[in-house]
Amino acid sequence: MASLEVEGVTVSYGGNLALDGVGFAAERGRVTGLIGPNGAGKSTLFDVVSGLRRPSSGRVLLDGRDVTRMGPARRARRGLARTFQRLEPFGRLSVRDNLLVAAELGPARRHPGRVADGIVHRLGLAEVAGAPADTLPTGVARLVEVGRALAVRPALLLLDEPAAGQDAAETRRFAELLRALAGDGVAVVLVEHDMGLVMSVCDEVHVLDLGKVIAVGPPEAIRTDETVLAAYLGES
């Protein structure tokens, strides 16, 4: 059974359809890519999945259970965690406190300090652990958000452009991290504009354009798919 299933989700802003009957699925142990031009509806889909936005129609299922009417907190307690494209750090808390808040809300709340220190070590955040999250450069702040999501020990992890602002070496390390998470049995969903990263790390890629899924398949197939090229390059 897929960890996440989205069926026929429609969202409209004013009269514009941001999502138009979108279907999507992600499975444990795999990294699923979600790509598309700006404005395709990727972040809106994340909002629908994480419960910040109610779709006008369609369903969201976590581990086969319909969660469409649940609030974000209840979905989180079912193992969902996400990061935000527009950063949402707890700005005035230190990096370690950001991780602590998450760990205290997650299943490991009995020893949050250990969880937080483990993540600080794993993501190489030791230098900045005491700094307020507000003061970090974007690349590091994105990493903190990833760490915060990891601190609740998620079964399904939604990452919204986590590698933006990272250099080549950092991106390589980040790809290893994603593979390792999938290896631990986490269902990872990755929204990313860095095609190198998407193609190297994803098991399957979904392509959104103007609120619709236009292609699904393994990275090699997507790379050469004509509809996808047309959507990105604007030619038919």
Next chain:
Amino acid sequence: MEQFLAFGIVGLSTAAIYAVIGSGLVLTYVTTGVFNFAHGAAGMLAAFAYWQLSAGWGWPVPVALAVVLLVLAPAFGLFVERVLLRPVQHLGEVERMVMMVALLSGLIAAARWIWNPNEARPLPVFFADRAPLRAGPVTITWHQALTMAVAVVAAVGLWALLNRTRTGAEMRATVDDRALAGLTGADPVRANRVAWILGTQLAAAGGILIAPAVALDARQLSLLIVSAYTAAIFGRLRSLPLTFLGAVVVGCLESYLTGYLPQNAYLPGLRLAAPALLLFAALLLFPHRRLRGRDRRLAPVPAPSARGALVFAASVAALGAVLATVLQGKDLITLGPLLPLGIVALSYVPLAGYAGQISLCQLSMAGIGAVVWAHLGAGGQPWALVVAVLVSALVGALVALPALRLSGVYLALGTAAFTVVLDRWIFTLPSFDVLGVRISMFDQGSLEVSGPSLLGLRLDGERELMVLSAVCLALVSLGVAVLRRGRFGRRLIALRDSEAAYATLGGNLLAARVAVFALAAGIAGFGGALYGMQLRTITAEQFSLVAGLPIFLIAVIGGLGYVGNGLFSGTAFVGPNILLGLASWTQNVVAVLPALAGMGLGHSPDGLVPRLRREWEPVARDRVVLPAVLCVLALAWLLRIADAVNGWLLLAGALAGALALRGWAAARRGAAAEPEIPVEWWGVRRPWRAEDGEVLARGIARG
């Protein structure tokens, strides 16, 4: 039927006034993004000015009207836009709101200063000498007809302005996106100015029209406007037609309640409180807002070190002991509320500082604590104090439940409405029974309050209560420091900084918000009980909305995120009262001070407590100067106890000595220069300082 129609006419003419005032409020809100808490106060000031010109100086009515509406009101609107709001325009919505609260508080204090509130100032209605118009069973006075005509003219005029003129188009464009409107050639500053001028004129017209129907009283007139706010909220602060509809609902409701509410001891207050109740309900019917991300300036909330918190608490307790031994007679009574009100102000730190919830009802919570203690603690039983805290906390939680849907300005408005309901209705009730429990408020007058018995000691003298309050403030400060360093404090700040992130991590917003409201109300109730003990006799007036605004303002000015704010606010709010004994006019100066301080918010938006801390830190860390300061203070204290100097000399001497030594410490520290940290590591290898941003900006500007 005739009676029904008569009340309908009264209701409609009141509604017309609310519509005029409410549409001014909507106009300024949509154009400038500022919710004008002082809108009613502007109307109040206009009514007073009109009285002064027409009745006071005997000017002809048309001249007086023209001067108030065409000269004074626009000038005032421009003053607000230019002097008060420009400095805080770049700060957040909350800072702009604080500015308007400061203006409200300041205008009330100023009006009471200029126009002695103990004098009656009857204001005649317009066309009082003409016989009322009659149409069948309906009688309508010329004043009522004029009022309705003004409303119609305002409605038509605003519609034409917004839909038929270039300025109106600019104003509507500014609503949607200020920066974008500027780029397309519109002038947001001009749109703002027009909105403030028109808004103030509408408030002034409403104030002048309503003043003859009620007494010319600064507080009452400023708060009558709650009804106009209700009308504006009906229009969701955006729609003028809905605002007019809301005004009709509120006006008729008030009028028919006057006519048809059964006469008994419990219900007259309900009529007065009805607009506020309706406001509360209207706020709750607002559409569900989306969870807030980070779109605001976040106030700093530094975690105090364990040692620092302990030292601070010990200093507070020591200060209480010093005050109790140094002060004599009247000063002892005057400064008695300093520490209890410090506790009330401290309740803002977890609530508004950590959790970002702006509440204007903390002094009401203090009132509830004081009432419970007065009734249950008459014999001094310590458990009654616990009950007082618990009852206040429970009421706080009850406020939080509906308030979950509100934030920022709406939350402030909702809590203010709640306070008005308490002031006008609940606090004025005689005793009543609920489920067999007898509940008493202020017994429709005043209550006697006595001190507690602790460890076999009856603490009833001013000195003992001063020491008790100091110990309590020290403990609560310590408790808030522990809270900040602990799990709950982290959660509060997390949910303030990003509700969306907090919720998607599995955090329960409702539980956290209810808990912090209850906690803050409990702290305020505790402070209120101690405040009551100091006052000995309490009345509802001492815990009203208007009485609470200055404490809120001082707490904001202190810096809401700092544990030291309790002591700061108590001192800054109550301290100036020692001047009261000097001359009678000082009372008015002291009353205006908090508002003036609030208006200075633009100069130090992060608060004065961190600034004081920065200035005095060298002293606290210096191993030579610190003992010297302590010796100077101890010496001054001994001189005072031995009666060698008087209180003023002591204060001046202690201050001068401490300031001199502070300068010495700063010089010593400058000599031992700190090791240079490369600029890119600021905020990482050493804490980020408030001035760093400016230093960087200057460095970049220099290239």
